[in-house]
Amino acid sequence: MSTQAAIEVTDLVKRYGDRDVVDGLSFEVRHGETFALLGPNGAGKSTTIEILEGFRTATSGSARVLGHDPAHGDAGWRGRIGVVSQSSADIERYSAREVLRHFASLYRQPRDVDETIERCGIAPFATQRVGRLSGGQKRRVDVALGIIGNPEVLFLDEPTTGFDPNARREFWGLIQELKGEGMTMVLTTHYLDEAEHLSDRAGIIAAGKLVEIGDITTIGGPASRTPRVRWQDADGRWREQQTDAPAQLVAALAGRLGPEPAGLTITRPSLEDVYLEIIGQHPVAGPAHPAEATAAALAPALLGGTK
Numbered sequence: 001m002s003t004q005a006a007i008e009v010t011d012l013v014k015r016y017g018d019r020d021v022v023d024g025l026s027f028e029v030r031h032g033e034t035f036a037l038l039g040p041n042g043a044g045k046s047t048t049i050e051i052l053e054g055f056r057t058a059t060s061g062s063a064r065v066l067g068h069d070p071a072h073g074d075a076g077w078r079g080r081i082g083v084v085s086q087s088s089a090d091i092e093r094y095s096a097r098e099v100l101r102h103f104a105s106l107y108r109q110p111r112d113v114d115e116t117i118e119r120c121g122i123a124p125f126a127t128q129r130v131g132r133l134s135g136g137q138k139r140r141v142d143v144a145l146g147i148i149g150n151p152e153v154l155f156l157d158e159p160t161t162g163f164d165p166n167a168r169r170e171f172w173g174l175i176q177e178l179k180g181e182g183m184t185m186v187l188t189t190h191y192l193d194e195a196e197h198l199s200d201r202a203g204i205i206a207a208g209k210l211v212e213i214g215d216i217t218t219i220g221g222p223a224s225r226t227p228r229v230r231w232q233d234a235d236g237r238w239r240e241q242q243t244d245a246p247a248q249l250v251a252a253l254a255g256r257l258g259p260e261p262a263g264l265t266i267t268r269p270s271l272e273d274v275y276l277e278i279i280g281q282h283p284v285a286g287p288a289h290p291a292e293a294t295a296a297a298l299a300p301a302l303l304g305g306t307k
């Protein structure tokens with residue numbers, strides 16, 4: 001196997017008008033790794049992913065996916081890439097089985113259609129027209145289409161939007177299986193428990209810039225993961241303290257307040273807590289589309305605000 005990373009991004013920029021919506025990104029994704037790109041709405045995640053998929057061209061900088069520039073990826077390269085994008089494929093008139101059969105025929109080493117249908121939880125509605133399926137059911141078909149070509153690298157842009165909790169858990173299981181097969185995956189999601197569950201590493205983007213990158217369990221640094229102890233004091237007031245020695249603090253509290261201090265909890269900050277803290281330190285991007293500017297201007301009026 002090549003020692004080269006599966007994906008290499010260096011100083012990547014995408015400019016719309018006078019705004020760099022992707023503003024000098026650099027990161028790597030190793031072979032077999034699941035990498036999450038996290039960030040608020042409009043941060044530049046989809047734009048970055050679509051450049052890596054070869055669907056948009058970068059303004060400057062470089063991207064390499066399996067050693068190729070995606071902007072010039074040939075059919076052989078494309079066959080090694082799988083895509084689950086935010087917008088569903090235009091397949092409304094056909095059944096999931098028909099569409100999957102068709103797409104499978106376009107690849108050299110596709111997955112088995114029936115097995116894919118089973119694994120993606122499509123079997124109960126595989127013969128219905130995609131246009132009649134619910135949002136979550138359609139999303140499962142999108143996922144199946146993303147993997148039918150048996151790709152080496154799979155891009156998943158908010159793959160579980162619209163899934164019910166059960167479908168999301170099933171999807172997580174599928175991703176773990178694909179990971180076990182050695183597939184490299186790049187994932188965007190606003191569900192941070194999903195990112196925590198599925199990813200090895202994550203990059204956090206704010207206003208087009210990478211503001212943090214690291215292992216999913218340690219991103220943000222040790223200080224941001226310090227446990228929090230919460231309890232109710234003798235006067236009934238809630239108290240909270242962050243400490244690296246929660247057991248010692250609890251022992252001290254027990255000495256002062258009795259063996260079972262009221263309301264006692266010890267929590268370790270989740271990825272969501274860490275993410276919110278990091279994002280809180282970075283300004284949100286302004287609107288790039290004229291329509292966004294209009295919507296932003298109208299919002300206070302629509303919401304009954306005065307500003």
Ligand SMILES: Nc1ncnc2c1ncn2[C@@H]1O[C@H](COP(=O)(O)OP(=O)(O)OP(=O)(O)O)[C@@H](O)[C@H]1O
Pocket residue numbers: 016021039040041042043044045046047048285286287288289292
């Ligand atoms: N074709 C375009 N022309 C102008 N601006 C664009 C275009 N496509 C995207 N943008 C702007 O680029 C910025 C980044 O968009 P992008 O879709 O990459 O964000 P995102 O991080 O994926 O957001 P979300 O979480 O909402 O999907 C946004 O401000 C968006 O309006």
